[in-house]
Amino acid sequence: MRSAEDDLTARARIRNAALELFGAEGVSRVSLRAVAERAGVSHALVLHHFATKEGLRQACDDYVVSLVRGGPEADLGDTAGLAAMLEAGAAVRRYLARAFLDGTPQAAALFDEIVASTGQWLEQGVREGWAQPSEDPQARAAMYVTYLLAPLAFGEHLARVVGAADVHDMETLLRFSRAGIEIFTHGVFADERALNAWDAVRQERRSR
Template sequence: MTTANPDPEDLTARARIRDAALHHFGEHGFEGATTRAIAETAGVSPGLLRHHFGSKQALREACDAHLVKLITRINEQAHANTPADGVNHVAVSMATLGPYRRYLARALTEGRAEPVFDAMARMSEQWLGVLDETRSDPPFTDRKARATVGTAMALGVGILQEHISRALGVDASGEEGAHLLALTLLDLYSHPWISTEEAAAYRETLNGNRADGGATPPSAEEHSDE
């Protein structure tokens, strides 16, 4: 038995439905968005929406899968490029994910979009694995903890783009703004605000002030990811 090739128009309709869902979920949240309104925005019938996705939950999962695919592609490009290639990966990320900022902001603050956050955290762990090989001082916490918090911080830059643009006085999604943002992030990542000695002292204070008297947070040495 042979299976007919998918109708190209059906594939286009599926993408339109997904994009309409990303818009409605971003504007109204998962609970507030309706499949009828999503279908109307996509220019299809509710029946065709159900045919392609089955349910609103499955549609949300398709939205997350689409974003994971985009983020994975950006990450792979970053791995493939070197500084000599002259690629501004901040600009690439802003341009690619810019249309989905409202969806990400709404979904993440609702506790949704777990696959997107988890995929980004895994990618961060991979980057840290490379960086840890040349790190001279042992990390205070394990790689997963650092990747998780780092991912949240990175997402904040993209989601708060309007605030960043307002404070910087330049559109962070434009060429000039993306250049300034990339330089600023490069400076922040390459020049720590406190020395390793100061950080060690703060760590001693934090551990000494623990009210429960429990064990200190796991370090990378105690929980190696190798």
């Protein structure tokens, strides 16, 4: 008899296989039988856990959003948690890249959910004192997410500039993600002249 623990393990294995295949080939090109073969389970077991390909795709979306929301695998205050998220990241990033390239309504909903979750996380940081307040929290959350997802669109160029074969390679990821965290933590500009110039342009346009 199959135990509940076996079912959970099989479900995660199927989901991970789907993340890899959906990311590499796109949801429309991958069959449930192909996912079952990659996961090393029967087609019937995939149907048992997810019923349809849409159900499996939704499970992949839910998993990605859970990482953004700061689940156990995404605890940025814990070294082991951060390492686990980075290790899981290649399949997740490829899945996101394919989803956004496909431009489906599901991809749009996923992006909106990630922005909303990120906004909540940043506002929590403001309350707890580890994030700066923003004049426009919604726009900041959207820009933060867009920055994080930019390598998905510019991966080929980013890999070339940093001299890497694959932008999803762990060493490459560590290199550019460290640079990104440095920007968010310490900033780039040493004074406010750029921000003041932008505010002056906005004020001028508003006074016309």
